[in-house]
Amino acid sequence: MSTETDKPTPESTGDPKARTRAEVKAKRAERREERQSARAEKAATKATAAEEKQKAKAEKASAKESAKGSGGGGKEKSKGGGTSAGPAIKGGIDSLRTLVGQVVWIAAVVCALFLAVGALCIALDANRDNALVSFVLEGAETVSLGVFSVRGDGVFDFVGANSQIKNALVNYGLGALLYLVVGRIVERVLRP
Incomplete structure (x- = not known):
């Protein structure tokens, strides 16, 4: 009866493949x-960094507390021209x-929108009896400031076919472009 220890191993027989497998393993x-050791070192480094960060936060908080405590009367300091305010x-x-x-920019965008939608309403020949269309056209004429008017006294005054649309x-x-740029x-x- 033979046991497993009695069996010859490939390494003991001198099998080159067996040696290669053993070396690979x-x-x-x-x-x-x-x-595993690199992971352990990395985890230790992270833990150390976290402890240092926590310690720095605690020191910063204690420094703030000591600064508040040593300030005495806060009202007197601000009256005396302190820098805390x-x-x-x-x-x-x-x-x-x-x-x-932001308010100026929003106002400029709203003015440009009135002008752009007003031009679109005129170009599409929208029903001027409609309350919304008349509101947009009146708003566009108001924000045009007379300089960009379509009634013949604007920057450009086209004559002929489709002159009103042009x-x-x-x-x-x-x-609209000027409002956006200036805004x-x-x-x-x-x-700031």
């Missing part, structure tokens, strides 16, 4: 161990400038 095991005021002014810039498209189109420039100037 050993290299795989070695690479697997290297990857400076960033708050600057932030408020910056947000106000941003808001005003006047509307060119004058209202120029007006964007003013918005950029106002924004």
Whole structure:
């Protein structure tokens, strides 16, 4: 009766393929161990970085608390010309400038929209008795400021066939473009 230990192994018989397989298995095991150790090192590095970050946050929070505690009377400091109100005021002014810039841009877009839709209504010969069409055309004539008017005193005054459509498209189109360009420039100037 023979047991498995009595059986000759391919390595003991000198089989070259068996040695190669054994070497491959050993290299795989070695690479697997290297990857596991690299993962462990990476995890340790992340943990250390997280601890340092947490420690820095705690130090920052304690520094803020000590600064608040050592300030004494906050009202007296701001009356005396302290700098604690400076960033708050600057932030408020910056947000106000941003808001005003956005309002200017929105107003310019609305004016350009009135002009563009008004030109479209004239070009498509929309029913002027319709309340919406008459509202758009009146709004377009109002925001044209007389400079881009279609009634013959605009920037361009076409004569002949389809002159009213040409006047509307060119004058209202120029007006819309000017509103958008000027609105964007003013918005950029106002924004911090």
